[in-house]
Amino acid sequence: xKIALDAMGGDFGPxxxxxxxxxxxxxxxxxxxxxLVGDSAKIVAELxxxxxxxxxxxxxxxxxxxxxxxxxxxxxxxxxxxxxxRAVDLVKHGQADAVVSAGHTGAAVAACTIxxxxxxxxxxxxxxAVLPTETNVFVLIDAGANIDAHPEHLLQYxxxxxxxxxxxxxxxxxxxxxxxxxxxxxxxxxxxxEVFKMLKKSSLNFIGNIExxxxxxxxxxxxxxxxFVGNVILKTCExxxxxIFTWLKHELTRTPxxxxxxxxxxxxxxxxxxxxxxxxxxxxxxxxxNGICIIAHGSSTPLAVKNALRVAVESIEQxxxxxxxxxxxxxxxxxxxxxxxxx
Amino acid sequence: xKIALDAMGGDFGPxxxxxxxxxxxxxxxxxxxxxLVGDSAKIVAELxxxxxxxxxxxxxxxxxxxxxxxxxxxxxxxxxxxxxxRAVDLVKHGQADAVVSAGHTGAAVAACTIxxxxxxxxxxxxxxAVLPTETNVFVLIDAGANIDAHPEHLLQYxxxxxxxxxxxxxxxxxxxxxxxxxxxxxxxxxxxxEVFKMLKKSSLNFIGNIExxxxxxxxxxxxxxxxFVGNVILKTCExxxxxIFTWLKHELTRTPxxxxxxxxxxxxxxxxxxxxxxxxxxxxxxxxxNGICIIAHGSSTPLAVKNALRVAVESIEQxxxxxxxxxxxxxxxxxxxxxxxxx
Numbered sequence: 285x286k287i288a289l290d291a292m293g294g295d296f297g298p299x300x301x302x303x304x305x306x307x308x309x310x311x312x313x314x315x316x317x318x319x320l321v322g323d324s325a326k327i328v329a330e331l332x333x334x335x336x337x338x339x340x341x342x343x344x345x346x347x348x349x350x351x352x353x354x355x356x357x358x359x360x361x362x363x364x365x366x367x368x369x370r371a372v373d374l375v376k377h378g379q380a381d382a383v384v385s386a387g388h389t390g391a392a393v394a395a396c397t398i399x400x401x402x403x404x405x406x407x408x409x410x411x412x413a414v415l416p417t418e419t420n421v422f423v424l425i426d427a428g429a430n431i432d433a434h435p436e437h438l439l440q441y442x443x444x445x446x447x448x449x450x451x452x453x454x455x456x457x458x459x460x461x462x463x464x465x466x467x468x469x470x471x472x473x474x475x476x477x478e479v480f481k482m483l484k485k486s487s488l489n490f491i492g493n494i495e496x497x498x499x500x501x502x503x504x505x506x507x508x509x510x511x512f513v514g515n516v517i518l519k520t521c522e523x524x525x526x527x528i529f530t531w532l533k534h535e536l537t538r539t540p541x542x543x544x545x546x547x548x549x550x551x552x553x554x555x556x557x558x559x560x561x562x563x564x565x566x567x568x569x570x571x572x573x574n575g576i577c578i579i580a581h582g583s584s585t586p587l588a589v590k591n592a593l594r595v596a597v598e599s600i601e602q603x604x605x606x607x608x609x610x611x612x613x614x615x616x617x618x619x620x621x622x623x624x625x626x627x
Numbered sequence: 628x629k630i631a632l633d634a635m636g637g638d639f640g641p642x643x644x645x646x647x648x649x650x651x652x653x654x655x656x657x658x659x660x661x662x663l664v665g666d667s668a669k670i671v672a673e674l675x676x677x678x679x680x681x682x683x684x685x686x687x688x689x690x691x692x693x694x695x696x697x698x699x700x701x702x703x704x705x706x707x708x709x710x711x712x713r714a715v716d717l718v719k720h721g722q723a724d725a726v727v728s729a730g731h732t733g734a735a736v737a738a739c740t741i742x743x744x745x746x747x748x749x750x751x752x753x754x755x756a757v758l759p760t761e762t763n764v765f766v767l768i769d770a771g772a773n774i775d776a777h778p779e780h781l782l783q784y785x786x787x788x789x790x791x792x793x794x795x796x797x798x799x800x801x802x803x804x805x806x807x808x809x810x811x812x813x814x815x816x817x818x819x820x821e822v823f824k825m826l827k828k829s830s831l832n833f834i835g836n837i838e839x840x841x842x843x844x845x846x847x848x849x850x851x852x853x854x855f856v857g858n859v860i861l862k863t864c865e866x867x868x869x870x871i872f873t874w875l876k877h878e879l880t881r882t883p884x885x886x887x888x889x890x891x892x893x894x895x896x897x898x899x900x901x902x903x904x905x906x907x908x909x910x911x912x913x914x915x916x917n918g919i920c921i922i923a924h925g926s927s928t929p930l931a932v933k934n935a936l937r938v939a940v941e942s943i944e945q946x947x948x949x950x951x952x953x954x955x956x957x958x959x960x961x962x963x964x965x966x967x968x969x970x
Binding site: 352353354355390417418428431432463465466468469470471472473474495496497498499500501509511512513515516517518519520521522523524525526527528530531532534535536538539541542544545546547548549550551552553555556560 | 695696697698733760761771774775806808809811812813814815816817838839840841842843844852854855856858859860861862863864865866867868869870871873874875877878879881882884885887888889890891892893894895896898899903
C-alpha cells in the first residue's frame, strides 16, 4: 500500500506529522511506500530526530503551504505547489492509494474534489466521523466538508454513511437519523424538512428526526446533517469530554480522601478516557471523492497521525467507493422515475 | 409579581408542572399571583395531590393543548383556546408580568411574537440559554427560537446576549463569539461570514469566530449562532454530560475497589453533577419580545419547573427589555447612516 502524507499541515506541522509517520511505519508493515510531501529540509531534519532511515519513505518536495487563513478553493487554485495539492496529485496519478492530511480541511476537500472529482451520482463529498458511545460507535456525516449544503447532498450523505456503517463498522442494516429540532416529522428548518421527505421515500433504514440529545442515548448508527452543524457537534463533543475530565480532575484532587478514592477508581476513568480519546480514532474518511482521503485532526499528536495512517490502511483494504456508486445507482434506477435523480 | 404558567405543556403535563408551581409558591413569597392555565379538572386534581390551597393560585381554564406534532404558527392561529395562547394573553392584557412554558417551544415563540410583538429594532426573538463551565457561565443565543435565521437576526442576538450578560450575569464588557468553522475571519458559511462583518463594525466586544471546541476552554461570555445550531449545541451538551456520568457510574461499579474509590470521591462527582444539572437552571428567557417569557425544558421535572419560575421572578426584577431597546437604538443612530438600520 502506498500512502501520501501532507507533512506540512496541522497546528504543529512536520514534527508531529513525521513522528506519527515513523510510528505508523513501525506498526503497519502493509505500508510499502509512504510519501512525505512538503519542505524537504524540515522533513529530513524530523526524520533524523526520529532516527528513521526507513527505505519505504520517499520525500516529495513542495514549496508552498495552505495557511489556515487561506480561502479553500482559492488556495488550491493559486498555490499549485502546496503540500496538500502535491499529495492529492500522487493519488490522482495512481502513485498513492490514499492521501492523509491534518491541514486546512477546506483545502483538502477542495483539492480532492477538483483533482479527483466526485463519484458518479455524488455532488459533494462529506466527512464521515466515527464517534464512540458507551457500548458502540456511530457515523456522523457530514462532519465539516460541505458547509453550505443542499437537501440532495444530505440524502447522498445518508447513503454514504449507510455504506460505511455496513462495510466498515459491520452494522447489517444501519439505522439513519436526521439531526433536527424535535423528533416530529414537521419539526426542522427548511432544509431538514426537505431532506426528511427524501429520506422517507428512500430504501434506507430511516428512523426519522433526532435531536442532539439522542446522540448518546439509544443512538442511531448513521447521523446525517450538514457540514456546519456536523462540525459544531464534533467539536462540541470533544470540548465537553475534555472539559468534564479536567473539571473532574480538579474536584478529585481537592481533598486527600477524594485523592485516595480517585486512585482506587483510576481504571474506571482510564477506560472512558481511552475510548473517548480522539487520538485513537486518528482520522475521518472524506467520502464521495473518487479516491481515498483521510482528514486528520488539526491539532493531531504523533499518536493521532499514526492512527490516521491506520485509517488510511483500513480504507484501502475496505474499498467502500464501489459500494457507494452501486447504492446510488440503484436508488437512481428505482426512484429516479419519481424523483429527480442524484446526478 | 404575577406569573402565568402554561400548566399543560411539556412531556409530563400537569403533574410535574403543578408540583413545580407548588414548590415555587412555597419558596418565592414575591410571587403574589400564579395563574395555572389549562384543563381545570386536571389542575385541581394535581393541586389536591400536592395538598395545596395557596390562595395566590388562580386557575385559568383553557380547552386546547398544542401538541408536539403541531406546526407552531398554525397552532397559535387555529387553537385560540390553547393553554399557551391563554397564558400569553394574560401577559398581553397586563394581568401577568411573565409567562412560563415547558410546552412546544415553537408555539410559545410564535404566540409571544404574534401577541406581544417584538421590541423596537428586533426582528426575531431568540432564546438565551445559560450554560455552565467549570469556573463560570456563558449565554448561548439563539438556543432554538429562530431556525431559519438571517444575518441581521444574529447581530440582534449579539446585542441581546450582551445586555443579558451585563445586566443579569454581571459581566462588565462581555466578550462575544460567533459560532463558525475555524477561527479565521474567512471561515464559515455564507451567513456567518455576513454576520462576522456586521459584528466587527459594531461596538460590541466581538472577539471573532469560535468553534464548538472553544465553548468550554477559555469560553467567551456570549455565544452567538442561529437557532438550529444553538439548539443542537444545547442538546448535545446535555446529552454528553448525561452519557459520560452514566458511563462513569457503570465503570465505577464494576469492581469492589472501584466502588470503594467512588464512595470516597463521591463529593467530587456531586459537585460537578449539581453544576451541570439543567434542572437547576430551569428555564431560558425568550429575549426580544415585548414582555417576559421563560422557556422551560420539555422534560422538566418539578424541580426544573420551580427553577423556571425562579428565572421568571428574576427576569421581572431585572427588566432587561428597556436596555435592549436602548442598545439597539444607539446602534441604529450611530451605525445606521453607514449600514442598514435594524428595523
